[in-house]
Amino acid sequence: MKKRLLLIFLALALTFGLVACGDKGEGNSTDTGSGDTSQNQTSITPADVVLFGGDEDYTIVYSGTANDAVKDLIVQMSSKVKDVTGSNPKRIADNAKTEKETPKEIVIASTTRSASAESMKKISGIGYRVEFIGEKLVITASNDTILKSAVQKLFDTWKTEDGKIILHNTTVLTEDLSNGMLPLYENGEFKYKIVIQASAKASVFDAAEDMSGRISTLTGKSVGLNYDTMFTESADAFEICIGKTNRAASDVFYSSLESAFEYRVSISENKILIGSNNDDALAKAINAFSDYICSEIYGTYCGTPAIDKNYSLTGALSETLNAFPLPSVGTSRGMMMTGDDEYVMYYQDITQNDYQSYVSTLTSNGCVIDETYEMGGNRYTLMESETYSVYVACLSKVGAMRIILGKPDKLQPEPAAPVNSNVCTPALWQLEVDNKGSGANGGMSYVIRLTDGTFMVIDGGYNTNTEADNLYNLLKENTVGGGEPVISAWFITHLHVDHWGGLKNFSMKYSDKVDVKAFYYNFPRVELGDVGPSAQKNVEGYMNKWKNAKKYASLHSGMNFSVADAKITVICTFEDVFPQPINDGNDTTTVFKVEVGGQSIMFLGDAYYGESATMSSQIDASVLKSDIVQVSHHGYEGCSEGVYRAIGAKVVLWPMNIVGYEGSTPSKIFKKWYEGGPSANAYFRNNPDIKKIIVAGAGTAKLDLPYTATGEKLPDYNKIFQDRTQNGS
Numbered sequence: 001m002k003k004r005l006l007l008i009f010l011a012l013a014l015t016f017g018l019v020a021c022g023d024k025g026e027g028n029s030t031d032t033g034s035g036d037t038s039q040n041q042t043s044i045t046p047a048d049v050v051l052f053g054g055d056e057d058y059t060i061v062y063s064g065t066a067n068d069a070v071k072d073l074i075v076q077m078s079s080k081v082k083d084v085t086g087s088n089p090k091r092i093a094d095n096a097k098t099e100k101e102t103p104k105e106i107v108i109a110s111t112t113r114s115a116s117a118e119s120m121k122k123i124s125g126i127g128y129r130v131e132f133i134g135e136k137l138v139i140t141a142s143n144d145t146i147l148k149s150a151v152q153k154l155f156d157t158w159k160t161e162d163g164k165i166i167l168h169n170t171t172v173l174t175e176d177l178s179n180g181m182l183p184l185y186e187n188g189e190f191k192y193k194i195v196i197q198a199s200a201k202a203s204v205f206d207a208a209e210d211m212s213g214r215i216s217t218l219t220g221k222s223v224g225l226n227y228d229t230m231f232t233e234s235a236d237a238f239e240i241c242i243g244k245t246n247r248a249a250s251d252v253f254y255s256s257l258e259s260a261f262e263y264r265v266s267i268s269e270n271k272i273l274i275g276s277n278n279d280d281a282l283a284k285a286i287n288a289f290s291d292y293i294c295s296e297i298y299g300t301y302c303g304t305p306a307i308d309k310n311y312s313l314t315g316a317l318s319e320t321l322n323a324f325p326l327p328s329v330g331t332s333r334g335m336m337m338t339g340d341d342e343y344v345m346y347y348q349d350i351t352q353n354d355y356q357s358y359v360s361t362l363t364s365n366g367c368v369i370d371e372t373y374e375m376g377g378n379r380y381t382l383m384e385s386e387t388y389s390v391y392v393a394c395l396s397k398v399g400a401m402r403i404i405l406g407k408p409d410k411l412q413p414e415p416a417a418p419v420n421s422n423v424c425t426p427a428l429w430q431l432e433v434d435n436k437g438s439g440a441n442g443g444m445s446y447v448i449r450l451t452d453g454t455f456m457v458i459d460g461g462y463n464t465n466t467e468a469d470n471l472y473n474l475l476k477e478n479t480v481g482g483g484e485p486v487i488s489a490w491f492i493t494h495l496h497v498d499h500w501g502g503l504k505n506f507s508m509k510y511s512d513k514v515d516v517k518a519f520y521y522n523f524p525r526v527e528l529g530d531v532g533p534s535a536q537k538n539v540e541g542y543m544n545k546w547k548n549a550k551k552y553a554s555l556h557s558g559m560n561f562s563v564a565d566a567k568i569t570v571i572c573t574f575e576d577v578f579p580q581p582i583n584d585g586n587d588t589t590t591v592f593k594v595e596v597g598g599q600s601i602m603f604l605g606d607a608y609y610g611e612s613a614t615m616s617s618q619i620d621a622s623v624l625k626s627d628i629v630q631v632s633h634h635g636y637e638g639c640s641e642g643v644y645r646a647i648g649a650k651v652v653l654w655p656m657n658i659v660g661y662e663g664s665t666p667s668k669i670f671k672k673w674y675e676g677g678p679s680a681n682a683y684f685r686n687n688p689d690i691k692k693i694i695v696a697g698a699g700t701a702k703l704d705l706p707y708t709a710t711g712e713k714l715p716d717y718n719k720i721f722q723d724r725t726q727n728g729s
Helices: 002-017 068-085 114-120 144-157 202-219 248-254 279-298 319-323 352-364 465-477 497-510 533-543 609-618 641-647 669-675 679-686 717-727
Strands: 048-052 059-062 090-093 105-108 127-133 136-141 159-161 164-168 172-176 181-183 193-196 225-227 239-242 262-268 271-276 306-308 313-316 331-339 342-348 368-375 378-384 389-395 400-406 427-430 445-449 455-459 486-491 518-520 550-552 560-563 566-572 591-596 599-603 628-630 651-654 692-695 701-704
Touching: 048 068, 059 068, 068 105, 068 144, 068 164, 114 127, 114 136, 127 144, 136 144, 144 172, 144 279, 193 202, 202 225, 202 279, 239 248, 248 262, 248 271, 262 279, 271 279, 279 306, 279 313, 313 319, 331 400, 352 368, 352 378, 352 389, 352 400, 445 465, 455 497, 465 497, 497 533, 566 609, 609 641, 641 679, 669 679, 669 717
Parallel strands: 059 090, 059 105, 105 136, 193 225, 193 239, 239 271, 455 486, 486 518, 518 550, 599 628, 628 651, 651 692
Antiparallel strands: 048 164, 127 136, 127 172, 159 164, 181 306, 262 271, 262 313, 331 342, 342 400, 368 378, 378 389, 389 400, 427 445, 427 701, 445 455, 560 566, 566 591, 591 599
């Protein structure tokens, strides 16, 4: 909002300032009457003037509203002065209340000094002027771009000798550069029409719409955004063409684009062309040109706003992408940005030979293979170069290839050393989470004790002290031989607070008591659904409480590794959902399987519709098969019945409370969803192969591994609800 208000203020200032050259410099003048008029100038005796390094140095004066372009020029001038004299010159804004106007000033651009307005009136066309008015050295120009030429001309003209900077007081430097400029206005209005490719993606349209809005604000008049199909092409029309429009100039322009991730902006007669073969790069180009043209409009002091006829801009979405060798086979389904210089690409119509050939291409381009994995017929290769890491997956079941490109990351999960001494029997706990303290119906917290006596933690529940205390007490009570617990691995499935919140309070209360060796996760570094970078930074901040803990932040499907005697297989991450859109943060869950104590446990986190479909289509059922399964998304909705059938677990862990705590009246939350809900819940109810359903809301449960189901299939949730509500617990 502040930015928009500032732009509106600038637009009003510009609208009035462009009426006549020098208007911005007139009024409220603090002129000392020291001979600053052209009539007085003719009476000055010709002489060299010592600007800097003499008995009394000049002060550099600039507008109190000067933009970065002007300030950069002042910094350049100061640097040159210091190189000669050894000292930085004095610099003040024209509105500085503690500084009075003095005769010896270098006045730059449009200021409230009357000399600025006087000099601007002498500029014809689009140009600059450098001259002495009285003792003041005045540097004025039509706009910021030409002001750079004026300052550079001054640098080339003044003399340096004996630690002094000298300029003759009769010096007049002036030039009309109109022939090299492209006026943006005609009859006082913006003359260009913004034309966008009719099939432009939303990100491109949004960037173009933002540019349209910025220009409209600065000019004070609406500058609309038009699809190329709305108007017949006219050779005489002045247009800013965005994307591969139906204009002839766009065809020529696009034929020169080479890299898939390159973008360009160039001028062809009366057409300004902005283009790229990649939507994200095109949006970046639009934003860059928008910054440029708005800066030129705002930075115009007198005359008509204009841009250089030879203006051009070339760049890439990233240097990494621009140099990255893309596959020459298969059909691209596009690319998704997952973070700063991090991407996922997907190619269909791929064979195993195509995949192997592409891996060879990467090695010939400087990549070194770090690890290779196999998972149910799918093959995976982790590679690294000096500038990027790349994870290539061959998805044999669907004939596709996924490429995950990111920054170099030497920290990858490694197979653990064999466990030589078993000090305990492995066990799994499902913790009852603090739904009442959090006032919500979710949460998930699991602990696995490994045979070496250390622990794995999965998520940790809500951000309450009760949650943190319960976790610590469970670890402490089950640490073999006493002493403080050691967590070998802490997995965070995704960035919803009912899953990572417990880490926050645990880190604040127990980081000095409990050692955490490593964290395992894969969070998106862009906004996906309702999660994004801000939550990621918060969570990693809590992890930093353990200064020596490793952060394995780039888990990808197909990876397998060990933590003590537990084998971990990453089944699915948010990257696997692409090219389908991710509209819900639950689909950013890292799904993984733990094999320990002779059994396998599938942790689905909050895996939602997108990841469910991905697992069904891309992962072989033999990989999904598990003895124990954690119900996805607390049993609300998420994974399909087909996924659960493929998993085929006989024991079900259900992370849901029995008493609902949203609102003032307790609700039968588990009853509602267990007896209703999605079809997967009916599968749990009716499948005779399922021997045990363990509900978190019934209380923390321990499963010694290997676990054999005994007793009733399901706790009496109606009685538990009655007991809890009657006792007020």
